[in-house]
Amino acid sequence: MEEKDYSKLRGKIIVTTLCFSLIPLFALGISIYHQFSVSYTDRIMEDLRTMVENRRSAIDLFFSERVSQLTTLAYTHSFDQLKQEGYLDKVFDIIQTRSKAFVDLGVIDQEGNQVAYSGPYKLKGLNYKKEAWFAAVMSRGVYISDVFMGFRKFPHFVIAVVRREGGQSWILRATIDTYIFDAMVRAAQVGKEGDAFVVNRQDILQTGSRFSGELLGKPDCPDFSASVGTSVEEIEWNGHKTLFAATTINNNKWVLVIKEDPEEALTPLLRGRYIAILIFIAGASIIVLGTILIARAMTARLIQADREKATLDSSLVQSSKMAALGKLAAGIAHEVNNPLAVIKEKAGWIKDLLEEEDVANSENYREIEDAIAKIDQHVERAKKVTHRLLGFGRRMEPLREMVDINKTLDETIGFLENEARYRNIDIRTDYLENLPVTRSDSTQLQQVFLNIIDNAIDAIGKNGEVKIKTGLVSNNSEIAITISDSGPGIPGEMLDRIFDPFFSTKKVGEGTGLGLAITYSIIEKLGGRITVESEGGHGTTFMVYLPTQER
Ligand SMILES: Nc1ncnc2c1ncn2[C@@H]1O[C@H](COP(=O)(O)OP(=O)(O)OP(=O)(O)O)[C@@H](O)[C@H]1O
Ligand SMILES: [Mg+2]
CATH class of the missing domain: 3.30.450 (Beta-Lactamase)
Known part of the structure; x- marks a missing residue:
């Protein structure tokens, strides 16, 4: 993916x-x-x-209390009693001590004349016959008026009750100022x-x-x-x-x-709504954040698992290639080695014979000598291949000795020093001192480093630099050997194939394409791993990892 x-x-x-x-x-x-x-x-x-x-x-x-007060008053007193001003005042005083609701009290005869009045205003003698409430109270017996201004030009309303006494009717009428009623409503x-x-x-x-x-x-x-x-x-x-x-x-x-x-x-409800919205936003943010973090962690795990699987797949493929090649190589090498030995021996024999015979003056002497030299050279070449194949095929069980990697690297560099100097290639080392030892096979490791450094020198050609560094990684459980060169690098499409047996970009006769295949197989046998990084044009870096061993 x-x-x-x-x-x-x-x-x-x-x-x-x-x-x-x-x-x-x-x-x-x-x-x-x-x-x-x-x-x-x-x-x-x-x-x-x-x-x-x-x-x-x-x-x-x-x-109803006001009405019953008035009714009681009217029916417990006669018209003659109440029309006496002094008596009415006394009755009004008693009512006022119990409740201030009434402003005044008046007695009105059936003609509409106010015959007695007790209160703060001068209303005695007024005639109410033409007032709307007068007719209403006369017909209904009890009457509560609407609020009106009246003679006093002050908002009030009237409660009036009628009493029929003998052949005549009279009215007991009281005024209630609106402020008392207003206060009740305002509450x-x-x-x-x-x-x-x-x-x-x-x-x-x-x-x-x-x-x-x-x-x-x-x-x-x-x-x-x-x-x-x-x-x-x-x-x-x-x-x-x-x-x-x-x-x-x-x-x-x-x-x-x-x-x-x-x-x-609704203020408490609205406040509740804001709190609910806040809780929702906070909850949603936690969910969103959690989801993103979990999704990231999951995909990261997936990516890692996929990568590990890909590495495992490729190393399985590589191992099976090696195994198949190993069998084939051993067979071929063995079969080819015998005829090669015969050819070489016969070529030597022809050479000896030529020296003994007096054919030096023969016309074809030079050509024969050249041909023999060529046979010799190509047999050598073929032997080199079969030799490598044999080594590869035999899959020699590695030794398990304590190996000092820094020392092994120095020895390997020793073999290549002349070649490097000749080509003006600088081999620089940067070793970690007191590097732990590894249980390995120093000769096979030399072979590994030799192949890699050899390739680096070949890739650079002339004038350049090879850097060799050692160190510890993976919590000190692995020794890392990094070999980088200033060569032209390996293009991406080739990177996957360089460990394949017989993959070589070198001219026919110059490279067998077995160097890295052998290297891979040795490191695998030694329990290590090898990786490569390269970008075309920026050099190549090989990294070899070997398990450390307690001294
Ligand atoms: N350091 C490097 N820089 C660039 N290319 C490299 C490097 N190392 C290896 N290669 C490429 O990988 C190929 C395979 O290398 P390998 O060592 O297996 O074979 P070879 O070097 O071609 O042959 P031999 O090792 O037998 O001489 C090389 O031909 C080369 O193209
Ligand atoms: Mg090589």
Whole structure:
């Protein structure tokens, strides 16, 4: 697999894991929040309903108490008693000590004349016959008026009861200033934006309001004047969602309206939402981060495993090539060596004969001598190949002696020094002092180093440098020998083949192509490994690793 395949795989792992973890998390978060907000909103509406109904009960109780106070008064006293000013004052004082709700008290005869009055104003003698409330109370017996300004030019409302006594009717009438009633309604205001007020059936404000208009004016809110029973709803008002609760009071004459800003009521829910979002973001980031890290770790492990497998595969291939070649080589070398020995012996014999015979003057003497020299030379060459093949094929069991690598390298360099000097190639060494020993075969190791350095010298040709370095790697469990040259390097496509038997780029007759194959097989037998790095044009580096051995 190539790098981009691995990153594709990593991408897939990340996307799949994220889908499987984030989508359920997201769905769970949304559904919990939705469920919670629905029940929370229901709860707010319910609270509002309870509040408006409680207020209604309180207000209605206030009205019924006032009415029953007046009724009791009217039915426990006669018209003649109450029309006496001093008596009425006394009765009014008693009522006032119990409750300040009444501002004044008046007795009105059936003609509409106020025959007695107790209170802070001068209202005695006024005639109410033409007032709307007068007719209403006469016909209904009990009457609570809307708020009005009246003679006093002050907002108030009137409670009046009629008593029929003998053949005539008379009215006991009391005034209630709106501020007492206003305070009762205002108690239902909630929060900074909340409002509470009362409208009559003509949609006229019967109390002051906080934000929704002046007393006796039109309220700035939807029209609830026709409301029946209790209602709670969310209404878009002035471009703003607003909660309104409405309920009828005062015997269905008025409507109590409570207004609430849902945002204010929902603040804890919104705060909860921010916390949920924060938790979600934090959770999602941890999941994303974890997924990326795990995916990276997984692909890194995969890459490593693939690489190890590839190395193992290639070394298996190499080993099997070696094994096959070994058998073949031993057979061939053996078969070819005998005829070669005969050819060589016969060529020597012909040479000896030529020296003995007087053929020096023969016309073809030189040619015969040349031919013999050539036979000799090529037999030598063939022997060199068979010799190497034999060594390879026999797979001599290596010795297991303590080997000092630095020393072995120095000895090997000794063999090549002349050649290197001749070609103006500098062999530099950089050894790690006190390098641990390895249990190995020094002669076979010499063969290894010789092959590698030989190749390096061949690759450089003339004028260059070969660097040989020793050191420890893998937690000191391996000795590393690095041999690099300043030669032309090995092109990538050839790099895989240089350890193959008979692979050579050298001219026919100059290289057998067995040097590195033998090197590979020796190192394998010695329990080490060899790697190569090269970029065309930048020299080549061979690295040989051998296991260390405790001294
Ligand atoms: N240091 C190097 N720089 C460049 N090419 C190299 C180097 N070492 C090896 N090679 C290449 O690897 C090939 C195989 O090397 P190997 O030692 O097996 O055979 P050879 O050198 O061609 O023959 P022989 O070892 O029998 O003389 C060489 O022909 C050469 O092309
Ligand atoms: Mg070679």
